[in-house]
Amino acid sequence: MAAPLELSCWGGGWGLPSVHSESLVVMAYAKFSGAPLKVNVIDNTWRGSRGDVPILTTEDNVVSQPAKILNFLRKQKYNADYELSAKQGADTLAYIALLEEKLLPAVLHTFWVESDNYFTVTKPWFASQIPFPLSLILPGRMSRGALNRILLTRGQPPLYHLREVEAQIYRDAKECLNLLSNRLGTSQFFFGNTPSTLDAYVFGFLAPLYKVRFPKIQLQEHLKQLSNLCRFCDDILSSYFRISLGGISPAGQDMVDANLQKLTQLVNKESNLIEKMDDNLRQSPQLPPRKLPTLKLTPAEEENNSFQRLSP
Amino acid sequence: MSLVAEAFVSQIAAAEPWPENATLYQQLKGEQILLSDNAASLAVQAFLQMCNLPIKVVCRANAEYMSPSGKVPFIHVGNQVVSELGPIVQFVKAKGHSLSDGLDEVQKAEMKAYMELVNNMLLTAELYLQWCDEATVGEITHARYGSPYPWPLNHILAYQKQWEIKRKMKAIGWGKKTLDQVLEDVDQCCQALSQRLGTQPYFFNKQPTELDALVFGHLYTILTTQLTNDELSEKVKNYSNLLAFCRRIEQHYFEDRGKGRLS
Numbered sequence: 001m002a003a004p005l006e007l008s009c010w011g012g013g014w015g016l017p018s019v020h021s022e023s024l025v026v027m028a029y030a031k032f033s034g035a036p037l038k039v040n041v042i043d044n045t046w047r048g049s050r051g052d053v054p055i056l057t058t059e060d061n062v063v064s065q066p067a068k069i070l071n072f073l074r075k076q077k078y079n080a081d082y083e084l085s086a087k088q089g090a091d092t093l094a095y096i097a098l099l100e101e102k103l104l105p106a107v108l109h110t111f112w113v114e115s116d117n118y119f120t121v122t123k124p125w126f127a128s129q130i131p132f133p134l135s136l137i138l139p140g141r142m143s144r145g146a147l148n149r150i151l152l153t154r155g156q157p158p159l160y161h162l163r164e165v166e167a168q169i170y171r172d173a174k175e176c177l178n179l180l181s182n183r184l185g186t187s188q189f190f191f192g193n194t195p196s197t198l199d200a201y202v203f204g205f206l207a208p209l210y211k212v213r214f215p216k217i218q219l220q221e222h223l224k225q226l227s228n229l230c231r232f233c234d235d236i237l238s239s240y241f242r243i244s245l246g247g248i249s250p251a252g253q254d255m256v257d258a259n260l261q262k263l264t265q266l267v268n269k270e271s272n273l274i275e276k277m278d279d280n281l282r283q284s285p286q287l288p289p290r291k292l293p294t295l296k297l298t299p300a301e302e303e304n305n306s307f308q309r310l311s312p
Numbered sequence: 313m314s315l316v317a318e319a320f321v322s323q324i325a326a327a328e329p330w331p332e333n334a335t336l337y338q339q340l341k342g343e344q345i346l347l348s349d350n351a352a353s354l355a356v357q358a359f360l361q362m363c364n365l366p367i368k369v370v371c372r373a374n375a376e377y378m379s380p381s382g383k384v385p386f387i388h389v390g391n392q393v394v395s396e397l398g399p400i401v402q403f404v405k406a407k408g409h410s411l412s413d414g415l416d417e418v419q420k421a422e423m424k425a426y427m428e429l430v431n432n433m434l435l436t437a438e439l440y441l442q443w444c445d446e447a448t449v450g451e452i453t454h455a456r457y458g459s460p461y462p463w464p465l466n467h468i469l470a471y472q473k474q475w476e477i478k479r480k481m482k483a484i485g486w487g488k489k490t491l492d493q494v495l496e497d498v499d500q501c502c503q504a505l506s507q508r509l510g511t512q513p514y515f516f517n518k519q520p521t522e523l524d525a526l527v528f529g530h531l532y533t534i535l536t537t538q539l540t541n542d543e544l545s546e547k548v549k550n551y552s553n554l555l556a557f558c559r560r561i562e563q564h565y566f567e568d569r570g571k572g573r574l575s
Contacts, residue, residue, distance in 0.1 A: 065485070086507040087507055087508055087510070089504070089507065090503070090504035090505070090507040090508040091422065091425070091508070093429055093500065093501070093504040094422065094425035094426045094428070094429040094504065094508075095425045097425065097428040097429035097431075097432040097433065098424060098425040098428040098429070100428075100432060101428045101431065101432055102428065145483075148483050149483040149484065152479060152480045152483045152484075153480065153483065153484060179420075179421035179424060179425070180421075182417040182418055182421050183418055183421045183422075185418075
């Protein structure tokens with residue numbers, strides 16, 4: 001517990017702390033259980049991203065898969081399942097198995113195998129996060145690994161063609177989403193009012209599907225119709241990840257936030273000025289209309305200037 | 313099968329009642345069948361017994377190749393052939409018999425989740441033990457899998473199957489696991505099942521469902537199959553309510569119906 005815990009994982013985008021499901025599971029669990037995790041995002045200067053991510057490093061241990069990392073955190077007394085009964089613990093295992101068998105193939109397919117999605121979204125994003133020579137190889141390898149996994153676990157005769165496997169896995173995934181939605185019902189988390197391991201796993205699998213903007217989105221549309229699952233993801237994002245969102249999200253997000261802030265400030269300034277103008281006009285109606293001071297030109301402000309010219 | 317074909321088959325299935333001469337095909341019981349296939353076959357038999365549907369078990373050496381999906385067991389009903397527990401449950405449901413009608417939505421979700429847990433952990437662990445653990449492979453699996461065939465076919469088929477299974481294990485991340493880790497996973501799975509079962513007679517209290525059939529198939533086979541070491545069955549024996557559960561289903565559905573003890 002005194003040893004610093006470092007997690008190396010894929011970075012974030014589209015409002016998420018990480019785009020990679022397994023990394024997101026570990027991050028969410030760490031937030032739920034209060035483990036002090038230092039997150040090292042894999043970026044252009046990092047060596048050693050060999051596709052085994054997420055990896056937890058402490059002083060003497062290197063732990064690699066999400067299930068093992070969660071076990072390790074539990075042994076270090078960061079336990080999010082403390083209040084669960086034995087039966088709920090058993091249910092957790094069962095639902096995680098359901099997620100891995102039914103939902104994961106379709107998520108892998110949406111991210112890595114569907115050509116439109118892969119070439120326009122996934123590959124450029126991952127390639128931008130990896131140093132140069134590896135960026136040509138690693139996304140391709142991850143894609144092939146995903147296709148392999150889907151075909152080996154689902155593509156058995158008589159489903160000889162990938163298209164038929166696709167139909168089957170999307171059907172299973174939609175059924176799985178429906179089951180999760182039924183199980184969640186109207187409660188805030190899966191087991192009462194505190195989040196647990198199952199919430200971390202469901203969040204890890206669903207959030208990328210929910211937030212990342214893809215060209216081919218049939219599974220995402222299905223997910224959006226299940227409003228309680230969407231609300232679940234949004235709740236966790238806003239309550240557990242808001243503080244670190246500014247630090248982890250990419251520069252684009254920061255710029256948008258900054259612009260938004262500038263715009264809000266200008267609108268406030270402008271409404272103050274309008275109020276003052278109004279007062280002045282009431283007090284001395286013969287005075288010529290005030291010339292408002294011109295502001296410095298930036299795209300957001302130009303918009304504001306034109307608005308000012310229209311007002312009386 | 314493709315979605316259209318499935319819809320078509322279930323339409324036809326709904327039309328006819330269950331015939332008297334339905335048969336279930338599996339591999340040869342004495343010399344050929346392996347642990348995982350035996351478990352699957354027993355699960356289907358238990359399910360059909362629970363639905364009160366008569367079935368005759370026929371053993372054929374090439375059952376795996378006759379099956380439409382490459383997996384045993386499969387049932388031959390009327391003029392349709394359906395393999396594996398999932399599709400068989402749906403097929404039987406189309407004919408009007410179902411064990412899980414009385415469950416509400418949340419319970420059905422739980423049932424499906426637990427069935428996936430058994431498939432994900434227990435079945436994969438059984439496959440790992442049979443095909444990736446060198447001691448078991450050498451002594452038991454190779455000899456049994458190719459036993460009906462002449463040399464060199466028996467060796468070739470066994471190696472081919474082993475290669476296939478190893479590929480699958482690597483793809484799902486079990487390739488690097490050691491035997492101890494696999495046994496620990498089995499223990500976790502049995503603990504989850506035991507906690508879910510608690511003191512109830514069946515998983516969803518009074519009536520058995522397909523989950524009970526599946527769990528019975530796997531656990532009974534693990535308990536009664538002789539392997540190179542007994543660690544797998546020891547893991548199951550740690551949970552007394554699971555043992556009682558198996559005994560109860562065996563007595564109620566197999567002995568009482570005059571089928572005699574299962575071998």
